[in-house]
Amino acid sequence: GQNIDQPTEMTATEGAIVQINCTYQTSGFNGLFWYQQHAGEAPTFLSYNVLDGLEEKGRFSSFLSRSKGYSYLLLKELQMKDSASYLCAVRDSNYQLIWGAGTKLIIKP
Amino acid sequence: KAGVTQTPRYLIKTRGQQVTLSCSPISGHRSVSWYQQTPGQGLQFLFEYFSETQRNKGNFPGRFSGRQFSNSRSEMNVSTLELGDSALYLCASSASGQAREQYFGPGTRLTVT
Numbered sequence: 731g732q733n734i735d736q737p738t739e740m741t742a743t744e745g746a747i748v749q750i751n752c753t754y755q756t757s758g759f760n761g762l763f764w765y766q767q768h769a770g771e772a773p774t775f776l777s778y779n780v781l782d783g784l785e786e787k788g789r790f791s792s793f794l795s796r797s798k799g800y801s802y803l804l805l806k807e808l809q810m811k812d813s814a815s816y817l818c819a820v821r822d823s824n825y826q827l828i829w830g831a832g833t834k835l836i837i838k839p
Numbered sequence: 840k841a842g843v844t845q846t847p848r849y850l851i852k853t854r855g856q857q858v859t860l861s862c863s864p865i866s867g868h869r870s871v872s873w874y875q876q877t878p879g880q881g882l883q884f885l886f887e888y889f890s891e892t893q894r895n896k897g898n899f900p901g902r903f904s905g906r907q908f909s910n911s912r913s914e915m916n917v918s919t920l921e922l923g924d925s926a927l928y929l930c931a932s933s934a935s936g937q938a939r940e941q942y943f944g945p946g947t948r949l950t951v952t
Contacts, residue, residue, distance in 0.1 A: 761939070772929060772943035773882075817882065826895045827872070827941070831881035 732756045734830035736818050741836045750803045750833045758823025764803045765817040813837045843932050843944035851950045857918040860947045864911050864932030871913040876927040925951045
């Protein structure tokens, strides 16, 4: 079966750095996505990786290793507004998105 | 450009009833995907429509069905509602199924009593 694993919850301090990991086992691979979802709101797109390596976008970076079935989302200079759930999703060989259960990130002052 | 809209935003139904949810994608987007979201389960893929054709389907019973119209608007129908169908139903639109990004609507919160 297809599976995406990410930690259920993480806690970090304002101003610090946090890394959210995602491991996957899917039927084929056509890209990995990270989305942010604030409580009661719809998910919003953060990043997309299809080749190995690091993609940087402001305070957020996403890394992919296809051989290891592994990705991480790195958030720097954490702000209180970064408190949200972070969803990892992989597009499989049928171009269907398979989603992880999400990581709830709690930022403390 | 207007975002993805979903109606209604909130809905309360009783077991055994049926419900229809609507999704209007971003103008020009031809792909609409539907998801069910429950606490702890994450997003579960229901189906994807592209140019009025169902292109992908998740592992949901036949009580869940959908369709897409020529203007790309999509509807999702759930018949014979069960308590376990209580969830947030999200639709997402993209220019194509291979697009980098999906844009989500605000969702319809369905409560089955």
